[in-house]
Amino acid sequence: MGELDLKNLRIDYGARIIIQNFNLAVRNGEMMSLLGPSGAGKTTILKAIAGLLTPTGGDILIDGQSVRDVPPEKRDAVMVFQKPLLFPFMNVAQNIGFGLRMRGQPGREAQRHIGAILALTQLAGLEHRKVHELSGGQQQRVALARALVLKPSVLLLDEPLSNLDANLRQRMRELIQTIQSETRMTMLFVTHDQSEALMISHRVALLLGGRLRQVGEPRELFYQPADPEVARFFGGRNFFKGRVRDGQLHSDLGVFPVGPQNGNGHVRTATIRPEDIRIAPQAAGLSRGLRGRVVKTRFEGSSTRVVVACGANEVIVLTSEDAYRPGQEVAITVPPEKIRLFPGD
Amino acid sequence: MKTSSRRFFGSIVAAAVGLPFLSLMLWSFAERWFYPALWPQAWGLRAWRYITSTAGLQVMTAIGHSVVVAAVTAAVAVVIAVPAGRALGLYDFKGKDLVSVLLTLPIIVPPLCVAMGLHLWFIRLGLAETYAGVIGVHLTFCLPYAIFVLWGVFANYNPDFEDQARSLGASRTAVMARVMLPMILPGISVAALFAFLLSWSQYLSTLIIGGGRVTTLPVLLFALMGSGDRPVAAAVSLVFVAPAFIALLFSARHLGNRSLAGVR
Amino acid sequence: MTSPRTTGADARTRQGPGAVALSLALLPALAVVLLLFGGGFVLGIVQALGYLPGAGLGEWSLAHFARVLTDPDFLYSFLLTLYIAGASTAIAAGISIPAALGLASLSERSRVIHFVFQMPLTVPHLVIAIAVMFMLAPAGLFSRAAMGAGWIASPADFPLLINDAWGIGIILTYVWKEIPFITLMLLAVLRHTGRDLQDVGRTLKADAWQRFRYITLPIIFPALGAASLIVFAYTFGAFEVPFLLGQTYPMTLPVWAYKHYSDIDLMARPEGIATGIVIALVVMTAVILAQVLTKAARKRGLIA
Numbered sequence: 001m002g003e004l005d006l007k008n009l010r011i012d013y014g015a016r017i018i019i020q021n022f023n024l025a026v027r028n029g030e031m032m033s034l035l036g037p038s039g040a041g042k043t044t045i046l047k048a049i050a051g052l053l054t055p056t057g058g059d060i061l062i063d064g065q066s067v068r069d070v071p072p073e074k075r076d077a078v079m080v081f082q083k084p085l086l087f088p089f090m091n092v093a094q095n096i097g098f099g100l101r102m103r104g105q106p107g108r109e110a111q112r113h114i115g116a117i118l119a120l121t122q123l124a125g126l127e128h129r130k131v132h133e134l135s136g137g138q139q140q141r142v143a144l145a146r147a148l149v150l151k152p153s154v155l156l157l158d159e160p161l162s163n164l165d166a167n168l169r170q171r172m173r174e175l176i177q178t179i180q181s182e183t184r185m186t187m188l189f190v191t192h193d194q195s196e197a198l199m200i201s202h203r204v205a206l207l208l209g210g211r212l213r214q215v216g217e218p219r220e221l222f223y224q225p226a227d228p229e230v231a232r233f234f235g236g237r238n239f240f241k242g243r244v245r246d247g248q249l250h251s252d253l254g255v256f257p258v259g260p261q262n263g264n265g266h267v268r269t270a271t272i273r274p275e276d277i278r279i280a281p282q283a284a285g286l287s288r289g290l291r292g293r294v295v296k297t298r299f300e301g302s303s304t305r306v307v308v309a310c311g312a313n314e315v316i317v318l319t320s321e322d323a324y325r326p327g328q329e330v331a332i333t334v335p336p337e338k339i340r341l342f343p344g345d
Numbered sequence: 346m347k348t349s350s351r352r353f354f355g356s357i358v359a360a361a362v363g364l365p366f367l368s369l370m371l372w373s374f375a376e377r378w379f380y381p382a383l384w385p386q387a388w389g390l391r392a393w394r395y396i397t398s399t400a401g402l403q404v405m406t407a408i409g410h411s412v413v414v415a416a417v418t419a420a421v422a423v424v425i426a427v428p429a430g431r432a433l434g435l436y437d438f439k440g441k442d443l444v445s446v447l448l449t450l451p452i453i454v455p456p457l458c459v460a461m462g463l464h465l466w467f468i469r470l471g472l473a474e475t476y477a478g479v480i481g482v483h484l485t486f487c488l489p490y491a492i493f494v495l496w497g498v499f500a501n502y503n504p505d506f507e508d509q510a511r512s513l514g515a516s517r518t519a520v521m522a523r524v525m526l527p528m529i530l531p532g533i534s535v536a537a538l539f540a541f542l543l544s545w546s547q548y549l550s551t552l553i554i555g556g557g558r559v560t561t562l563p564v565l566l567f568a569l570m571g572s573g574d575r576p577v578a579a580a581v582s583l584v585f586v587a588p589a590f591i592a593l594l595f596s597a598r599h600l601g602n603r604s605l606a607g608v609r
Numbered sequence: 610m611t612s613p614r615t616t617g618a619d620a621r622t623r624q625g626p627g628a629v630a631l632s633l634a635l636l637p638a639l640a641v642v643l644l645l646f647g648g649g650f651v652l653g654i655v656q657a658l659g660y661l662p663g664a665g666l667g668e669w670s671l672a673h674f675a676r677v678l679t680d681p682d683f684l685y686s687f688l689l690t691l692y693i694a695g696a697s698t699a700i701a702a703g704i705s706i707p708a709a710l711g712l713a714s715l716s717e718r719s720r721v722i723h724f725v726f727q728m729p730l731t732v733p734h735l736v737i738a739i740a741v742m743f744m745l746a747p748a749g750l751f752s753r754a755a756m757g758a759g760w761i762a763s764p765a766d767f768p769l770l771i772n773d774a775w776g777i778g779i780i781l782t783y784v785w786k787e788i789p790f791i792t793l794m795l796l797a798v799l800r801h802t803g804r805d806l807q808d809v810g811r812t813l814k815a816d817a818w819q820r821f822r823y824i825t826l827p828i829i830f831p832a833l834g835a836a837s838l839i840v841f842a843y844t845f846g847a848f849e850v851p852f853l854l855g856q857t858y859p860m861t862l863p864v865w866a867y868k869h870y871s872d873i874d875l876m877a878r879p880e881g882i883a884t885g886i887v888i889a890l891v892v893m894t895a896v897i898l899a900q901v902l903t904k905a906a907r908k909r910g911l912i913a
Contacts (some may be wrong), residue, residue: 076812079812085805089913098823146813153843222763249676352712355722362728365740370749379766380748381756414768417610429638430633451646452839453892454845457863458885459646462653485646492638542828549848549867561736563849566709570739570853579743580734589731596722609816 002153002186010057029184033197036207042190046156050079078147079156084139086131093127099150121145137168153189237316256336269342274318276338282329289333372579376454392576407565418483419540426491444508460550474558487540498532673883685859693776694845695784702837709795729789738850745770771854778854789812791836798832830912842892
């Protein structure tokens with residue numbers, strides 16, 4: 001069982017408020033990402049949950065019980081840090097078995113657990129290696145194994161993959177996902193990489209500007225961002241305003257049918273993702289869609305980013321065709337079903 | 346650490362460190378101090394006047410000898426230790442372990458043994474009872490200490506700075522003088538301080554090699570202890586401690602937080 | 610002995626400067642060590658083995674060593690010296706561990722304590738021995754204070770702390786000097802590895818004692834071992850302090866050695882040197898023993 005509840009958490013550092021009014025519920029068996037730019041206080045939150053830091057206010061509950069007064073040694077939460085921080089004088093097996101020894105569980109039983117974890121984290125055969133003989137990825141896996149073997153209710157991971165190179169990071173992500181689905185352990189995973197969060201989590205909690213902006217499944221945050229900042233964080237662009245009249249949005253980019261629930265007569269902010277806009281070279285005669293002229297293009301590998309001037313607006317389009325050049329006349333089409341209207345203003 | 350524990354800890358340290366100094370100061374200013382008085386019955390400057398005038402020449406000579414020997418030892422030790430420390434700190438090479446052992450031995454083996462062995466040879470070489478001889482015997486253990494300090498400094502040294510300087514057009518000498526030296530200056534200060542203090546406090550090795558000629562301060566002090574004149578002995582002791590203490594003050598200010606870790 | 614290991618982010622086996630440059634860099638140092646130290650030591654052995662051409666002794670023999678080792682006083686002196694060195698080292702090391710932990714937890718504001726703590730490093734052993742004599746002699750300051758407080762009636766009632774059989778004054782002098790030495794070496798290590806591993810220990814369910822025993826201690830052990838070894842070697846072979854504060858009989862080995870060396874009877878000289886060699890051998894054995902034990906412990910993952 002591993003339910004984590006953060007209620008009105010507040011953490012001060014001297015005179016500075018790092019976190020306040022923080023409320024989050026992580027469900028049993030869930031992999032939740034705590035996503036946000038560096039320095040937002042995510043590590044601080046993890047440390048508070050782990051017990052390595054005392055919050056100034058609010059409460060932390062694991063499985064319904066408050067753990068505010070429980071020291072980290074006794075809490076059923078284990079933290080994995082950004083750097084592996086393996087004990088330099090112990091070998092792999094001794095590192096992994098450390099927590100078990102501290103709990104007084106040495107012996108055959110512990111050896112079996114360690115063996116199982118070694119297999120799970122793909123470290124079999126490396127039991128007797130000294131720490132300094134391991135590669136970066138191996139060290140991080142040992143750090144992970146060391147925490148997993150204790151079977152905590154909540155596993156806290158503080159950007160464990162940031163120090164690894166891209167390929168290794170991907171392999172480790174998959175490994176962590178596999179481990180999570182096999183063990184059904186509740187995990188809170190801190191990261192600043194939005195695609196990573198989207199990739200591995202059941203739910204994502206987005207922390208921006210010191211506040212929790214949105215909590216939901218990856219698709220929700222991506223397709224239904226709560227506000228323009230959230231949208232922007234996930235690569236959304238093309239924000240425009242329009243007035244809703246009789247179920248239609250009247251804007252510079254055109255008139256689009258939008259559902260009746262969006263209020264009548266109000267000005268709303270809307271967005272359309274760059275990859276959802278369709279772009280085609282303007283063929284003489286065919287003038288379907290908005291006219292525009294390409295301002296600049298940027299080749300990004302699997303896609304090309306095209307900035308198009310449409311009247312007074314600039315529209316950013318992401319297309320898989322590297323066929324556009326500055327100055328070119330193009331026609332862009334905005335599919336109404338892909339427009340996202342933000343609630344309120 | 347809580348304030349109360351800090352105060353307690355601090356007072357214990359202050360008392361333990363300060364008491365010996367207090368006893369020396371009291372005795373150096375005592376004219377008459379018989380048992381069982383806790384404070385001197387009569388205060389006075391007799392001892393201080395004695396060592397500055399009557400025995401002034403003796404004391405000054407001893408100080409002079411000590412300063413010269415210690416300073417030269419420190420200087421020579423540092424000059425030799427910098428390249429050696431650099432080689433050991435930056436590079437790995439065959440025989441490095443052997444060199445390390447060779448450098449450890451003079452630190453471990455008491456100076457007494459070496460001095461007794463060297464004495465005959467120094468007599469033959471005409472080095473006995475000379476500055477050079479005493480400096481030589483002091484170097485046997487001061488040098489390895491200096492090397493170890495600089496080894497540590499260079500182990501944490503980033504040679505990329507030198508590469509950067511060279512690629513910006515600096516010559517090899519300029520790099521040494523303007524990049525390396527400033528960066529290792531704190532380390533050099535510590536190494537020089539070690540060597541100086543080690544040489545400054547040497548008694549037996551100076552006595553054996555220096556004979557009666559090179560009378561350093563500890564040799565004088567030892568002789569004074571025999572005379573039973575406590576105030577004078579106390580005064581000379583304080584003179585003996587002074588330069589080292591000043592050096593500590595100096596280094597604390599200039600080395601910042603770095604301590605004299607390792608000085609014995 | 611732990612040599613600083615060239616590890617870390619900036620470690621590299623750089624494109625070396627070549628064998629010639631390397632040798633030039635090390636040559637002066639090695640020359641001094643080999644010539645002066647090596648020479649002195651070897652010559653000492655040679656003289657102790659009887660070969661003293663200048664004094665008309667041209668024969669190699671073990672007679673001097675034999676005379677030294679079979680002298681009944683030798684055993685007493687040896688055991689006394691071993692006891693003093695061992696006790697001083699153990700006490701200093703034992704107190705240094707909590708002292709280092711204490712200093713490590715002090716904040717930046719307590720630089721004064723840190724500074725005061727370093728002062729003994731600058732005081733020559735001779736001076737502190739004199740101060741100890743002034744304080745702990747039967748008619749010394751502590752005795753007078755005790756008299757004033759009414760605890761004793763006369764100097765004779767004051768416990769014998771210097772020139773005594775247990776070498777208390779000597780040990781106290783060494784402990785006063787060596788605690789800062791060891792503590793600061795430990796502090797350097799503690800500051801370096803610090804907080805992070807403590808946090809790891811805590812999240813991995815280790816309580817304060819367990820963290821000390823299984824994390825802190827193994828990490829400071831190499832420095833502790835090295836510093837203790839230096840202290841042991843020094844106290845075993847030191848002359849000044851036991852000469853001033855020790856009993857006239859039995860004397861410590863270094864005092865014994867010098868007594869022989871400076872004897873009017875020139876024949877006693879080689880015996881003094883031989884004793885000196887024995888002292889050196891004892892100390893070297895201690896170092897080797899320590900190295901062996903350290904290697905074994907390191908292999909078992911007990912220490913860093």
